Amino acid sequence: MNGFFDIPSDLQNTYSGLIGLHLREALLPVLAGLLLALPVAQLCVRFRWLYPPVLGVTTVFYAIPSLAVFVVLIDYTGQTELTVMIPLAVYSLVVLVPAIVDGVRSVPQETLAAATAMGFGPVRRYLQVQLPIAVPAILAGLRVATASSISLVSVGALIGNQGALGNLLADAQKYDRPELAVNSVVTTAVLAILCDAALVLARTLLTPWMPRGTRRRGRNGTTPPAEQPAATEAAR
């Protein structure tokens, strides 16, 4: 394709610069969402009654279209990256809280009792027992959050060139160059798939006790809920 990588000069960025910007705008919010979600989820695990209202409120947040949040935030944070990143962090939070709560709750009582019997305090028990066992569930949530975050950054193009690779979409229309739109979609999708692969790799590295490779689970092999992407998917 001719001019596939010819980035229009109005973006004031190179192709690789746009990729870096896109990754930063997408991944920092996921990280922020994770850091916020851990304490919120822990509160929900500790105080059970808190979970349904938290889930309800976050679902409503999730339903507010990102573009609307961008536009309203412009008044406070201007046409900056921050305006794009704040709603993305909130969306990540919404996806991650149920994932972490389900993961931490799926830790068997015997395991917790054993840890307590070994003299683990609550903090150490949380960090060394509950969190590691919840890793598959947390990473399932992170995969969903990362994919949606990478996809949503593009919408930032609508509030004035804050969409990194999404800005190519606006230019594709402006200059009638469809190849720029192809470039944007393909690059974004490849980024999402690479990040997803990295998270799958991270899960394998973080859970060395799990069987490696493609797991063949029989129908009657009970899968711990932590591994079911459905639990995360459904909670959104």
Add this chain to the structure above:
Amino acid sequence: MNVLNFVNAFFSDSAHWHGYDGIPQRLSEHVQYTLLALVLAAAIGLPVGLLTGHTGRGGNAVAFIATAARALPSFGLLVLIAVVVGIGLLPVMIPLVVLAVPPILVTTYEAVRSVDPAPVDAARGLGMHETRILFRVELPVALPLVLSGLRSAAIQVVSTATIAAYVSLGGLGRYIIDGLYQRDYEKVVGGATLVALLALVTLALFWAAGRFAVSPGVRRR
């Protein structure tokens, strides 16, 4: 400068309540896009999810399709298809369906697969046909989870259908896009409020559907 003031101003302006740009018109357009996209996505995701879940085969393929579909940016797809085929319903429907298929497909697959094997074996021992096992034994037990997959897809579609306005179609996104270009925050906030309300109504509908359709024996667990 208060979001609530904007909401109040938007809803009390009678100009927003009638005509081609009125709330009833935009709301019905939005509901139409959402329903069409959901029906299309369910027509793809439900049969494939039920079949793969029932046979227990193709789990990797399901995961792969879901990952690939999630990786595609909705907004990028919208603009790309709009640039290539022109303005119409197609550029809106494809991203929305791509968005809605993964939750429906993955959840349905997992739901059917994680059904307790004992009743399924019992049904098979009774001589039930595989199709009947799927629809009379597995589906009723899996229904709560299947519905939750549909629900999360519906919420996402309701929220994302706003992008239809970017390619000159209607829907509640009209208020958000027009408000953005007119620097009319009242409109933006009003549109966002309507979308959030629609999402709440969707949640309520799925809750009611769950009460109505899920067998009491399954619900009690």
